[in-house]
Amino acid sequence: MYHPLLIIHLTSAIVWVGAVFMGTFIDWPVIRAASNGRFPFEFIVGQGIRVAPAVYVGIVSQVVSAIGLVILRPPQTPQDAAMLGVKGLCLAWMAGSTIYGTLKTWPKLMFAMESDAFRYYKAYMVRASITFTCGIVAAVIGHFCR
Numbered sequence: 001m002y003h004p005l006l007i008i009h010l011t012s013a014i015v016w017v018g019a020v021f022m023g024t025f026i027d028w029p030v031i032r033a034a035s036n037g038r039f040p041f042e043f044i045v046g047q048g049i050r051v052a053p054a055v056y057v058g059i060v061s062q063v064v065s066a067i068g069l070v071i072l073r074p075p076q077t078p079q080d081a082a083m084l085g086v087k088g089l090c091l092a093w094m095a096g097s098t099i100y101g102t103l104k105t106w107p108k109l110m111f112a113m114e115s116d117a118f119r120y121y122k123a124y125m126v127r128a129s130i131t132f133t134c135g136i137v138a139a140v141i142g143h144f145c146r
Contacts, residue, residue, distance in 0.1 A: 024132055101127060
């Protein structure tokens with residue numbers, strides 16, 4: 001049971017962190033440059049709608065598989081426990097930031113004036129960059145502390 005859970009955990013992390021990477025560091029700079037100073041509402045909303053199912057499946061899969069993996073192989077040393085705590089904080093930030101973005105930022109963004117939309121999206125991108133970083137930190141910890 002451990003290996004199937006690990007595969008689910010790794011796959012969902014790759015999809016979720018990959019989606020955040022693509023949206024933050026690839027899509028936004030390209031579409032912003034191509035939008036001639038206007039906020040690209042249609043693209044941003046369309047992208048959010050398309051990526052949301054994969055991201056939320058990733059969140060649920062991460063949490064469920066993480067619980068299962070810890071039950072099957074609990075931390076054996078204080079260092080393992082500390083690293084698990086850091087991974088837990090990373091996952092909490094990632095999930096919390098994503099849920100906050102969905103429930104707070106996206107509704108404001110969809111009905112915002114153009115000048116406000118850039119401000120809302122800038123804050124969203126800062127949280128997305130931190131989310132991406134947390135995903136990488138958690139993956140590195142997971143690799144070295146097994």
